[in-house]
Amino acid sequence: xxxxxxxxxxxxxxxxxxxxxxxxxxxxxxxxxxxxxxxxxxxxxxxxxxxxxxxxxxxxxxxxxxxxxxxxxxxxxxxxxxxxxxxxxxxxxxxxxxxxxxxxxxxxxxxxxxxxxxxxxxxxxxxxxxxxxxxxxxxxxxxxxxxxxxxxxxxxxxxxxxxxxxxxxxxxxxxxxxxxxxxxxxxxxxxxxxxxxxxxxxxxxxxxxxxxxxxxxxxxxxxxxxxxxxxxxxxxxxxxxxxxxxxxxxxxxxxxxxxxxxxxxxxxxxxxxxxxxxxxxxxxxxxxxxxxxxxxxxxxxxxxxxxxxxxxxxxxxxxxxxxxxxxxxxxxxxxxxxxxxxxxxxxxxxxxxxxxxxxxxxxxxxxxxxxxxxxxxxxxxxxx
Amino acid sequence: xxxxxxxxxxxxxxxxxxxxxxxxxxxxxxxxxxxxxxxxxxxxxxxxxxxxxxxxxxxxxxxxxxxxxxxxxxxxxxxxxxxxxxxxxxxxxxxxxx
Numbered sequence: 243x244x245x246x247x248x249x250x251x252x253x254x255x256x257x258x259x260x261x262x263x264x265x266x267x268x269x270x271x272x273x274x275x276x277x278x279x280x281x282x283x284x285x286x287x288x289x290x291x292x293x294x295x296x297x298x299x300x301x302x303x304x305x306x307x308x309x310x311x312x313x314x315x316x317x318x319x320x321x322x323x324x325x326x327x328x329x330x331x332x333x334x335x336x337x338x339x340x341x342x343x344x345x346x347x348x349x350x351x352x353x354x355x356x357x358x359x360x361x362x363x364x365x366x367x368x369x370x371x372x373x374x375x376x377x378x379x380x381x382x383x384x385x386x387x388x389x390x391x392x393x394x395x396x397x398x399x400x401x402x403x404x405x406x407x408x409x410x411x412x413x414x415x416x417x418x419x420x421x422x423x424x425x426x427x428x429x430x431x432x433x434x435x436x437x438x439x440x441x442x443x444x445x446x447x448x449x450x451x452x453x454x455x456x457x458x459x460x461x462x463x464x465x466x467x468x469x470x471x472x473x474x475x476x477x478x479x480x481x482x483x484x485x486x487x488x489x490x491x492x493x494x495x496x497x498x499x500x501x502x503x504x505x506x507x508x509x510x511x512x513x514x515x516x517x518x519x520x521x522x523x524x525x526x527x528x529x530x531x532x533x534x535x536x537x538x539x540x541x542x543x544x545x546x547x548x549x550x551x552x553x554x555x556x557x558x559x560x561x562x563x564x565x566x567x568x569x570x571x572x573x574x575x576x577x578x579x580x581x582x583x584x585x586x587x588x589x590x591x592x593x594x595x596x597x598x599x600x601x602x603x604x605x606x607x608x609x610x611x612x613x614x615x616x617x618x619x620x621x622x623x624x625x626x
Numbered sequence: 627x628x629x630x631x632x633x634x635x636x637x638x639x640x641x642x643x644x645x646x647x648x649x650x651x652x653x654x655x656x657x658x659x660x661x662x663x664x665x666x667x668x669x670x671x672x673x674x675x676x677x678x679x680x681x682x683x684x685x686x687x688x689x690x691x692x693x694x695x696x697x698x699x700x701x702x703x704x705x706x707x708x709x710x711x712x713x714x715x716x717x718x719x720x721x722x723x724x
Contacts, residue, residue: 311646338646339646445649450647461645
């Protein structure tokens with residue numbers, strides 16, 4: 243059924259269609275509508291789930307972990323400072339192998355106090371062991387939540403589904419809300435092999451000595467390495483039922499391109515418009531939107547970039563003292579491989595500053611005028 | 627006295643370990659008494675068999691055997707709570723000499 247909904251409500255519908263059984267959350271701008279709608283769904287009975295009101299995001303994630311270990315499908319959503327407050331529990335969720343799905347609305351970290359978008363909140367959680375899926379449309383959000391539960395529960399690794407603040411969270415779009423019966427066919431009930439139950443009493447998350455800890459982490463990494471193939475497989479399976487594929491990356495006009503923008507989130511769709519404009523003016527441009535950041539899609543990124551001479555990685559984030567985080571990752575993906583393009587790094591759109599088609603044209607002009615990158619970071623639209 | 631039969635479980639490979647970090651046996655093999663610097667010694671002369679030491683021991687490492695308190699030195703960490711709480715002051719903490 244087609245509905246006009248905001249990005250935040252796309253997360254709510256995704257959780258509802260996935261038949262989340264426990265929702266525990268604390269409100270924070272710009273995430274509030276996600277859990278507001280879910281609480282209404284729980285209250286009117288359209289979603290058969292326990293809604294837990296908590297006093298902080300740390301407790302929201304802690305109670306999702308408790309629910310998950312007891313065998314329930316758990317969902318939460320947060321943003322920025324709330325995600326930062328969850329940090330300890332993010333390690334508990336991933337290290338303990340609890341397949342929780344969480345929506346995060348990318349909001350800049352304070353100070354300066356900001357409610358507008360950039361990616362430093364989620365990218366600061368890069369090494370917690372969560373998968374991270376960056377979405378670019380409301381349709382992709384609904385579909386991705388459903389896929390995220392399937393991937394998370396298959397590998398027992400939690401997933402963050404990530405939306406840009408306002409540019410996606412508060413933007414209304416037409417969304418084909420999937421049919422519940424089809425979703426039920428795609429996503430079976432969550433049945434973990436081990437769970438907290440009086441029938442088989444166990445303690446979870448206990449002291450782990452040096453003789454075992456490393457093996458647990460080895461398995462988290464090796465299971466993460468299985469994720470790219472699983473994401474593509476479940477994406478194709480999704481396409482068979484719903485007509486939309488869900489992959490690791492989303493290339494646009496890359497096949498015959500000479501120059502590629504590497505983007506993530508909603509900036510990826512702005513880049514598409516810039517690509518069309520550039521092509522009309524004779525530049526064979528393309529856009530590679532990286533949807534899945536963890537696990538990093540090394541093979542897909544290399545496949546696309548091997549076709550071009552130059553690529554510009556556009557980051558809406560900064561690792562202070564290093565540079566754009568996607569830029570670092572893309573460089574490490576192509577390092578030492580023959581036939582890879584010169585990579586240029588750009589930082590734009592921090593704190594909700596718009597990234598427009600003009601921003602991309604400025605980036606293209608800069609990269610096309612140089613043989614090699616001259617600086618680690620080229621700042622776009624900053625008042626120097 | 628509790629049985630101390632459990633053996634420490636050490637997995638040989640990552641694959642045979644449970645994916646989730648959970649208990650797979652008991653910890654009775656872990657003789658925490660080795661942590662002790664001072665040991666409680668009970669003088670039965672003034673002991674009134676009130677059971678307060680048994681009740682307060684956080685481990686719990688005091689058993690009641692034939693109605694008398696007996697310290698289980700395999701697990702007693704020497705915290706001294708029993709000596710502190712004993713109303714008859716008949717438990718003294720003595721330095722370990724190992």
